[in-house]
Amino acid sequence: MIDGIARGTRTVAAVCLAGALAVSAAIRAETASESTAGILAAILVAGAALLLLALTRTRTTATIYVVTGGAAVTGATAVVAGFPPVYAPAAEYAVDLLWVAAVMVGGIGLHRGSGLAWTAAGLAAGALGSLLGALLAGSAVRVGIVPLAAAALVAVIYVLTGSANGRRIRLAQPRIHRAARDERLAEVRSGVEMRAAALLHDTVLGSLAAIANGPVGPITEPVAHAVERDLDAIIGQDWTERVEARTPNDIVAALATVVDDTRALGLVVQVTGDTEALERLAPAAADSLALAVRQLLVNVHQHSGASSAEVVIVSYVDSVSVMVIDGGIGFVPAEVPGDRLGIRSSVVARAEALGGGVRIWSTPGRGTSVLITLPAPAESPDPQQWVGASRGEGSR
């Protein structure tokens, strides 16, 4: 902030020197007096010192600037005394602008006190210059109202900017930053909880439903396998692991596995469309898509009354879509009870977590179509990404 004020004051100095130049040039154009050369020279020297200060802000260059400014005021004051009276106001105004430019030296460093001290030094240098110039010319000493006002303005700005009453304000700043960080962490946590919910739904809830709805008697092989798999998935697996290393062909194979598992339940599944488009998906997206499609096919098997389903894969410029279609009994999406999680957590949540979306079309008696769309780059991702993914690298 203090550094910014210094830059601002030096900009004002530059504009003031430009103004002084314009006034002096106007006087010279009318009078053709050689005396104006003195003022022009003083302005140019002050301008050079200002440029040096702007490029290299040190105590040395600031001192040079202040001293140069005072000298410029001296020279200009001495010269102005010899002007015709009609040009005196304009000439004195040009001297005032040189003086204001000296006041606008700005601070060196980040302390308010430095800025105030250098401003006072510029004012004093100009005052001394005005006095010396008047003495040299034998004229009356002028009181520079405009430079005084300029110095007062700069002092007020330095004093009031970030003053002590900002304590409560400064204490609020870190708290607000912590809130922003906490919000990001909460977002991450929400995503993890969504994935956990989807995982639980696909595993434990599915197995419990199979046991609750299955026949009394010896445990069947599929149920025993599911229970063992669930125990391993929930307790044994490290949920921080990323997906396994996959090649593009493995992604297609993963979907094929899902379809085969569903066929084992007795559902006829036909896969059509551009299966190669799946290679454009990142490993995490491909896995989520496979799990979501599995849930949709399980829904077809369990709820639609249909004996077959179609999985259609479509490729777009910046996305890949998979649609699961059945000719079953259909349903009214708005009437699905709030405690049914199959679509919400295992399909919609997965798609939305990857920046995609889900659309559902269903009418009672006319079957159901569910469209999952996931963003995908135009080209297949770099194969190196598969290796990186296996090491747990990369972002979600």
Place this chain on the structure above:
Amino acid sequence: MNRTSLQQLDPIGALAGQRLTLTASAAVVLLSVIACLFSGGETDSTVAAVLSSILFAGAAGVLARAVARGNGLLGQTIASSVLALGALGLLAAVVGVVGAPLDGSQWAPYAVAILLLALVPYRPVAEIVISSVLLAVWTVLAVTFGASTVDEAPAGFRQIAAALPVLALPLGGVAFSSHVLQFLASWRRTALDAAAEEVREQEGAITRVVQQTRVTILNRDVVPFFADLAARGEIDSGDRERARQLAESIRTIMVADIDRSWLEELVHPRDPLTGRSAGSSSVEDPEELAHLMDLDQRAALRAFLGLLGDLAGDHSAHLEVALATDLGVCEVRIVSRLGVSEREARSALRPYLAVMATVFSDIGFQFRDNILTMRFCYDRP
């Protein structure tokens, strides 16, 4: 960068500069009043001086009121009103106030320059530059066509002297603002990168915590049930009923988790193991509008509610939050019982309200009997 103001990028910093803006407003009024007193004995000059003072006082008043309220971004309408009043005040002064000891063209440009300088923290850099140039042109025209008894030598001197402060002060302000904006943008990039890195580092720990709470819940009931089934190798009717009960229980917890919004979790956090919430603050959000807030809005509201918690003192049931929608706009209403005086609360809330004002609109609040009622809006995407 040219379209962002300091207030938008650093609302707390702009708040810290509020006293400077109010001082500038007072300076403009003082300058115009003093000039009015020294306008000379001519009637025309006196009327013009009074009119000019009224116009400048009006400009300063509009600016001071907008800044002092501190509960919204200073918009283009207000900024344009301030500058329009200032421009008219300058015209009245330059054209009408002639003669010794104080010519209108000598002081009015400084008043306009101070108004422009006072707007620097609140408006984009490009807008300040354009306004300065336009007002400098306006000043030159006013001075050119205004009557004056000041000797005009050399030609063009009055115009240069009048336009210079209107350009110099705002351009100085622009240099200050540009420097600070650049610094803030760089700092923000660094801070965001650091925050993203921290989030990535913490994600593993968060996942382990979430997994552990779920496993703890499952270990209580599901794992023993599965282990028993695996050992016996058969399912009886009791097992089917037990499976149904467990599924229902897990489903209920999962639905409650999924249905629970970030705002509900913030206002009354739930113990993940027991499922019970502490405190009796409430969130009413039937249309699930809390999900529609973006990250900046959620962060600002999180910080604000955290402060309300501090100000609540011993009141445990201190907070009610309600969200509703109307014509595509979401409205949030917060009622909070405070344990501090109104004065103390206003002082503590100021920086948070400044931040809220950059991400929400139509912020309004009132205090009554130690109860703060606040409303603000955001667009429904």
